[in-house]
Amino acid sequence: MSNQDPPAPLQVTTRKAAAVLAENKERMLLSLNEAGVGFPLITTSRQQIALENSEAASELLRGALATPATLTAPPASYIPFDHESDPEFITPHVRAALVAALAQHMPTISIASLTERATPHYVLYAVTAQGRLRRQVGQAVRNIAANAATTFEYCPSQGNHDAFVKFLHSPEQNDPRGRTQGYQGLARTAQRTRRRRPEIPGQGSLLDELEKADGNEESAFEEEERDEM
């Protein structure tokens, strides 16, 4: 082929395949079987991508997934929850959206606005599902406010105004050290107790201690590096 020849056209082919989370594999295989649909089935889990119904797959697909493809990391999760998810999956997103609003010094936020902030993929849903998401978020807010009553107050809809959250106190109102502790307190209200490696309280670098004996000289810029850590 000379340099003047146009590139050969790419042959695009289309094959039908179904994809499903590995935990739903059996249910999906049963459904495909009962429907009499001979699609290959691609399953994905946190560890691997595998091919089921391989006899129905194209040669190309069979070649690519002859053995399951091992993943170095779980697949990215673009839609972490939807309107049918259990509250435990929705609450962390609602809590983070509330803390972000606190950090922005907002006095109140409506449940509708909070739902959009907690659900970046909100625009995908039909009106009914959006309404259900707002109710789910409202319920999550009530639970969060019950455990952090000095920070959040849930105000239900009344008359012609939508339900909203009132921020009673923000860590942003504290000095820098109090601000950090305020945010840490908010995390503790949501965190389960976990095992921690025992540490000696207040143990710093002993070499630093000896360095003080010589007088520690640092540049003006370096002096400013010390934060509230």
Next chain:
Amino acid sequence: MTTRADLSEILSADASTPTKTFVIEAHPASDSTLLLQELAGRPECLEATDDAFLFRLWVPEEQNCFWVDQLDERFWSFHTNMPAAPASRYLKQHVGSRHDLDWVWLPSDHLRTVWPNAPTRGVRSRFEGQLLRGPGSFDDVRIKLAGRSVEFFLEYLSRDPEIRSAVPFDGIEVALDDPNLGSITEAVDRKGRFAVSGNSLEFHVQFVETVVGRYRKLVELCEQKALAWTGFDRSQSESGGRMVGGPIVISFSRSIDDIERFVDSLFSSREPFRLWGVPRIEDGVAEIEAVDLHVGEVLRIDIGEKWLRIYLPKGGCGNSVVRMASNLQHRFDATLVFADPELQAALKGISPPLMV
């Protein structure tokens, strides 16, 4: 009244009183002059000049001032002859308490290759591994070298794979000569703080612009990768939509030995990361619906043994991603890489080409 050209006379840039320039990333909600007025506090502390983008910002307690250049609408330059400590303290107070201001967070390689072929006069490396430590790593590394071509020593150290991840560039001093522009000595640290002495403020301004231009490219590239959702036309379809973008992945050269400790430290709301979050850990992978308290934005993050994944939402600030990468270079892994080749090239400072 003062013009931009007068700055060369006002800012001495001599060896005894070097001129300092602090570059701050600004996101004014409306008018940028309004933001400056808020910083000034009192109306008499902010003076306009004959240049619409240049202001004089007085710091009464220091009886001194900044010359604030807003020609670049996102990255403002605060020039001053004030000593570095009070100037830095003043700006730190404002940057720390506002969501519309942030430092620039220059990655290690942006400093290492700050100006091609310029003789190096000094190098500083600082690594503070206490926060995110793991067995086999260094907890605290501080190296300050002065003299000609000192970067070779750091390069030598970085040949050892055990040491490489703990010697990031924290600051650099270079000597620049140009037959047309003049001769200057420039120092710059990773928080975008510059000090200059020499005979050409114009050369200094060009140096700052070059460093900031390369940084801007990295920040904007992160923003181009952000996740965005668009619903289909509802007159055509009741539900559904399109997604563009994807997570930004950072790969580490070393393993996180204790992921619980790592995420507890990283999301403790403390400086310099200022990330809030409640991690959920399953099969050695942590998923966090985090909040970047610097800007008050939600930022989803996943962390595995040797990687970290950031879901920057559309409209999110790319500086949040670069701040995290730069601080991780100085606290966990100096040799981390972005999985995306385009982002990695920008992290290395390869793109865009430098003006030489």
